[in-house]
Amino acid sequence: MRDWVFLEGKYHKKVDVWQGGSLTMTGRATLIDSSLNNSPTYHMSMFLLPKTVINRLDSIRRKFFCLLCKWWWRLQNEDGIWQRIVRAKYLFGQPIGLVKAKHSDSPIWSDLLKVRCFYISSRKLLVGNGCGTRFWQDKWLGAGALCVEYPTLFDLWCDKNLTVAQCAADGWRVHFKVSLPEFLRQQRYALAVRLNSIRLSSEQDKPFWLKSSSHVFSVKSLYDSISGNESSVNLLYIWKAKIPQKIKFFMWFLHHDSILTRENMVKRKWQGDSTCVFCACLETSDHLMFECCVARVTWGVVATSFGVSTIPTSYKKFWRWIEVALPGGSQFFTLGLAAIC
Numbered sequence: 001m002r003d004w005v006f007l008e009g010k011y012h013k014k015v016d017v018w019q020g021g022s023l024t025m026t027g028r029a030t031l032i033d034s035s036l037n038n039s040p041t042y043h044m045s046m047f048l049l050p051k052t053v054i055n056r057l058d059s060i061r062r063k064f065f066c067l068l069c070k071w072w073w074r075l076q077n078e079d080g081i082w083q084r085i086v087r088a089k090y091l092f093g094q095p096i097g098l099v100k101a102k103h104s105d106s107p108i109w110s111d112l113l114k115v116r117c118f119y120i121s122s123r124k125l126l127v128g129n130g131c132g133t134r135f136w137q138d139k140w141l142g143a144g145a146l147c148v149e150y151p152t153l154f155d156l157w158c159d160k161n162l163t164v165a166q167c168a169a170d171g172w173r174v175h176f177k178v179s180l181p182e183f184l185r186q187q188r189y190a191l192a193v194r195l196n197s198i199r200l201s202s203e204q205d206k207p208f209w210l211k212s213s214s215h216v217f218s219v220k221s222l223y224d225s226i227s228g229n230e231s232s233v234n235l236l237y238i239w240k241a242k243i244p245q246k247i248k249f250f251m252w253f254l255h256h257d258s259i260l261t262r263e264n265m266v267k268r269k270w271q272g273d274s275t276c277v278f279c280a281c282l283e284t285s286d287h288l289m290f291e292c293c294v295a296r297v298t299w300g301v302v303a304t305s306f307g308v309s310t311i312p313t314s315y316k317k318f319w320r321w322i323e324v325a326l327p328g329g330s331q332f333f334t335l336g337l338a339a340i341c
């Protein structure tokens, strides 16, 4: 093991140089893939790298992206010279979720904007004066954002970029484009009752980190959360597959059963019909992807083309199906599921 320490040293050295550089996200990704891969590829052509070394090199690559998110945390939690300059130049007192990308942005700032969604989704705001918090889209009142808790009210809301401070200044009154039907009036009342107990202060809004028990940002907690459960071999197959990034994310959502099926939308208080459009069954993610007659036909075509006589009937069974139907072919069949997604 000690023989490979030099390789990790090389990795760290390269990443350190780029962290302060002015590369774009795509540039960084390309450099990581081409340059960082070269050293191990060269050495692996002569020696078989121990698995622990491979995992450590992989870990350095992913941490590099999480480190970018740390800048958001430092911007919102610390008060130094660079924070004041950045706030004055880019934020203008508005919530970070409302900052728009501009052509004149520095390369580092535009990179930070690209990882902003990872940061925002993993933090909740402790509201002080409410100026730095988006009323609907930031997590502040309950466990999730209000736009997820009350999706129909959010759709009908006049000003989607309203801040908590603006709403409080208006006496927590809620304005809608149209007059609401009875069930939405009940939702609006429930929301108004919750808002009634909120008192703003003169303090700045402060973030707390949802991915660690200490509620303080750590690169590791974000790293674990965007990689999913690292012990899950299935997720590793998804992330490592040579498929478009958006399909990887779709499969990751499918893995966590959080794709927008009718069943999941009803759980989020959507008022529509939860049955499948092709048959009369409840549209769960397993139904949509595996059980429905349309999905079964699609899987039948995939199975036939690979010379397999059975098809998977659920997401869990999909991974077992791969092992039985094609031992050692998990990576290959990840492409199959991706194609169907």
Ligand SMILES: [Zn+2]
Pocket (backbone or CB within 6 Å): 276, 277, 278, 279, 280, 281, 287, 291, 292, 293
């Ligand atoms: Zn169906």
